[in-house]
Amino acid sequence: xxxxxxxxxxxxxxxxxxxxxxxxxxxxxxxxxxxxxxxxxxxxxxxxxxxxxxxxxxxxxxxxxxxxxxxxxxxxxxxxxxxxxxxxxxxxxxxxxxxxxxxxxxxxxxxxx
Numbered sequence: 623x624x625x626x627x628x629x630x631x632x633x634x635x636x637x638x639x640x641x642x643x644x645x646x647x648x649x650x651x652x653x654x655x656x657x658x659x660x661x662x663x664x665x666x667x668x669x670x671x672x673x674x675x676x677x678x679x680x681x682x683x684x685x686x687x688x689x690x691x692x693x694x695x696x697x698x699x700x701x702x703x704x705x706x707x708x709x710x711x712x713x714x715x716x717x718x719x720x721x722x723x724x725x726x727x728x729x730x731x732x733x734x735x
Contacts, residue, residue: 623638623639623641623642623649623650624638624639624640624671625637625639625649625650625653626639627653630729631729631733632664632733633664633729633732633733634657634662634664634665634666635666635667635668635725635728635729636653636654636657636665636666636667636668637667637668637671637701637725638667638669638671639671639672640671640672640673641672641673641674641675641676642672642674642675642676642678642679643675643676643678643679644676644678646679647676647678647681647682648678650679650682651685654682654685654686658686658689658690662695663690663695663696664695664696664732664733665686665690665695665696665697665698665732666697666698666699666700666725666729667683667686667697667700668700668725668728669699669700669701669702669703670700670701670702670725671701672703672706673703673705673706674705674706675705675706675709675710676709677713680710680713683699683715683719684715684718687718687719696731696732696733697720698721698722698728698731698732699720699721699722699728700721700722700723700724700725700727700728701723701724701725701728707721
C-alpha cells in the first residue's frame with residue numbers, strides 16, 4: 623500500500639492505494655496518527671485507489687473519527703468504490719462518517735478550496 627498526501631486551504635487529503643488489511647492498516651494508522659500529532663484537524667481520506675479494506679482498516683477509520691469527533695476536527699471520506707463501500711455498509715459504518723463521491727466534494731465539505 624502506498625499513501626499519497628496533498629494539502630490545500632488547511633485541509634490534508636490522504637489517499638491510500640492498494641489493499642488496507644491486517645498487514646497494511648498499521649502503516650495507515652501511523653500515518654494518520656502522525657497527522658493528528660502534528661495538529662491536523664481537517665482531514666479527507668480518499669479511497670479511490672483502494673480496492674479492498676478489511677476490518678483492520680475499518681478500525682483505523684473509526685479511531686480517526688473518534689479522535690476528530692466532538693468538535694475536535696472534521697473528517698470526510700470520499701472516492702469509495704463499490705467493494706469498499708460494501709464493506710463499510712456491511713459493518714454498519716456508513717452512517718458514522720460523512721462520505722462524498724469525489725475529493726473535490728469532500729474538500730468543499732471540510733471547508734477547503
